[in-house]
Amino acid sequence: MPASESMSEAATSTSPAMAMSTPWTYQVTPDNAHPEHPRPQLTRPTWRTLNGLWEYVGRDADGVVHRGERILVPYPPESRLSGIGRRDERMWYRRTFDVPPEWRTGRVLLHFGAVDQIATVWVNHQLLARHEGGYTAFTVDITDVLRPDAEQEVLVRADDEGNRGTFAVGKQANQPGGILYTGCSGIWQSVWLEAVPEIHVTDLDLTPDLRGFDLVAHVAGASSPPTVDVSVALGDEQVTSVRGAAGERLRLDVPDPLLWGPDHPHLYDVTVRVVNDDGDVLDEVASYVALRTVRVAPDGDGPPRVLLNDRPVFLNAPLDQGYWPDGIYTAPTDEALRFDLERIKALGFNSVRKHVKVEPMRWYHWADRLGLLVWQDMPSLPVVLDNPPGPQAPPVAVARRRFETELRAMLHQLRNVPSIVVWVVFNEGWGEYDTARITEEVKSVDPGRLVVAASGVNCCHSHPDSGAGDVYDDHTYVGPGRPELAATDPRAIVDGEFGGIGLVVEGHMWPGEPLAYEMAPDRDRLTERYVELSTELEALARDRLSGAVYTQLTDVENEVNGLLTYDRRVVKVAVPVVAERNRAVIAAGSGQ
Structure with missing residues (x-):
């Protein structure tokens, strides 16, 4: 055996x-057990897994x-x-x-x-x-x-x-x-070993725009900043290069730039070499970058919209909690990680909300490669959900310190991921405190992405709307929500969660009582309900709504409101029908 x-x-x-x-x-x-390189955006050949x-x-x-x-x-x-x-x-x-x-x-x-x-x-x-x-x-x-x-x-x-x-x-x-x-x-x-030279690259900062990107190479082991050579390629063809000092911001303009987006997720390969005065290569690392921008601004004379590469885009996403029946928090294989994201694309979504979890770097690598716009949540502090609705007492001091320390570490670790376009600081008031201050700090650390201060600010244990961040986020089940803001409010509006229609598939259940916000009796009715909600969503997208997150991609333990069963063996809806509806919503909200 x-x-x-x-x-x-x-x-x-x-x-x-x-x-x-x-x-x-x-x-x-x-x-x-997960033999692939765990850090696709900073690789060397001299490594080995300890998995x-x-x-x-x-x-x-x-x-x-x-x-x-x-x-x-x-x-x-x-x-x-x-x-x-x-x-x-x-x-x-x-x-x-x-x-x-x-x-x-x-x-x-x-x-x-x-x-x-x-x-x-x-x-x-x-x-x-x-x-x-x-x-x-x-x-x-x-x-x-x-x-x-x-x-x-x-x-x-x-x-x-x-x-x-x-x-x-x-x-x-x-x-x-x-x-x-x-x-x-x-x-x-993953746990892994890596051999590096005495003088070696420790990290890269990649800051893209629509013409190219800025790069800072951080190097350890040198008494003074060494020289770095940077080359950028598309496929087998080098498109630009630059030489400069480690630690300094280097500019790389890309001729005829190909922009990254859900329909065309173009990625440029980046090679960084540390060289000595004789031109000898002391260290070499491989990475990649995408050229894209995201911001909120009025769409002409219309309301504030999410703009990807200066064009309106409707962020149409499922909620993805990243749980697995066999691995719990850890996907069984890299192929399984990719499968979930490929299924999201096949269902017609252009986005995904990673819910109160940080994934291994390979998950983001596949989102980059496949072209999915990621909403990245900060994992929440512990919460008691049996309390009456309304704000709870702030977390104790040590919890607040640890939360902010890990939030900063998450922002740093994921800062180069092209697919991440939204940071979500708090969800439904779980462990929420000092909302405006923390949101402003996130925005100051990363002004090139959107920030949701409080997802589900209208519900549950959330604090009153602080007005902070780039996006107002509504949770309504089964919804979709119809949030309204003053015409002068500069934020975009999204339905950060809605849906949650359940279907029990015998033989594919976690032990326990199945849960959902509404139950459908069979696959056909679940598909019909999805179409009904999606049709309402399309009308909202034509108005002011800039994004929506359907709960959810897969069943999770006793929650049976997934589009797939928890074991990923059954798709519970008619894929062509759902995909057509999702693409129609994206088109409506993107001005197409």
């Missing part, structure tokens, strides 16, 4: 929910310590694919690895895509790092503690209190139910 099957069966035996699989569940083995089987010890919420287990990284222990199928609050991961001799001439970096919530890292028994926050990447330079003649050892301790604690959690819950779901603990994104 393959190792993956025996591990899956062990995890399945702990919970009926773990029996649900996806088309990719049985493709996963310890030898092929696979790790030794594992977990202490659960009752204080019971489970020893002698193995876990498949990068799947969280709650998941079937991890081989554990249990929620632990303290986790110890250990494995050994080798460092190739040719890597010894420079630095060796250990990268973590995400570890929820606090990660402590030892290499060869030396404490090297402590990282807080479950949604952002971090890097450890392990060069100075490497052994010269033996295997290397890495030990990671992860501490995760779930939504009992003071970190952003999105919709993770220790007691899942309703619109809150199974939590994700510990390592849940």
Whole structure:
């Protein structure tokens, strides 16, 4: 029996929910767990994955310590694919690895895509790092503690209190139910090694417009700023280049520029080389960039609209929560990540709202490649949803500090992603506080994207409308909402959530009572209801509405209001009909 099957069966035996699989569940083995390069916008050939089987010890919420287990990284222990199928609050991961001799001439970096919530890292028994926050990447330079003649050892301790604690959690819950779901603990994104020269590129800043882009190359290891050569190519043809100093803003104008958008997601390849005075290449990294702008402005004499590349565009999106029955927070494979986005395109959408979760960088890579306009939520702090509607007390001080620290880290990590056009700071008042101040800070950090201060400002636990940000965001179920603003209000208007029509598909259900805002009896009626809502939406799009988010792409645990089942095996609507309606809405709201 393959190792993956025996591990899956062990995890399945702990919970009926773990029996649900996806088309990719049985493709996963310890030898092929997310083997792709985890950081597509900054690559070198000298890297290797540490995904696979790790030794594992977990202490659960009752204080019971489970020893002698193995876990498949990068799947969280709650998941079937991890081989554990249990929620632990303290986790110890250990494995050994080798460092190739040719890597010894420079630095060796250990990268973590995400570890929820606090990660402590030892290499060869030396404490090297402590990282807080479950949604952002971090890097450890392990060069100075490497052994010269033996295997290397890495030990990671992860501490995760779930939504009992003071970190952003999105919709993770220790007691899942309703619109809150199974939590994700510990390592849940790829772990990998990278060899870099002593003088090496650490990061790039890419700021595009409609004629080209500005680039800043950040370089470590040099006593003074070295020279960098930058070349830009489209396919096999170089289109422009520039030479300058690391750390300085370099301008690259692109002749006959091809702009990025949903219909034509043109990407330019970027190569950055660090060179010495003799012209020798000290380091080389590959990246990519897209030429596009987004802003809100009046459409001629009309109301404020979202403008992509100076042209009106209606952002028509499904809500995408990024949950998987077999991997929970971690998609089973890269193909599965891509599948969801390809299905969104096939359904006629041009956009997607990533709801209170930050995905691995490869998800954004596929959104860039496929041409989807991304609304990126900041994961929310824990919230009690049983309280009466209206603003709740502000989070405690340490939670506020951690939220803002992780928000800044998210903005930095995702700043170069072309497909992201909207930041969403708060959702329905969950953990909301100091709305205007934080929104203004986000806008000052990234003036080239739109900011939603409070998605669903009209409902739930949201604070009164602060007027901050670029977009007023309404939630109405089943809707669509018909929000109105004063004619002088400069913000665009969107229905940040609507829909939520459910359909139960037997044999494709998570255990428990199915939930939706309205139930349809069969596929035909669900499609009819979608057409009815979409027809109303089209009329609103012709008026002032600039975007809408339908709830939702897939079922999630007991929520059955997806266009697909949770296991991705059944599309619950007639795709040609829904796609035609979605394209009609986009055309109406884009002035076509």
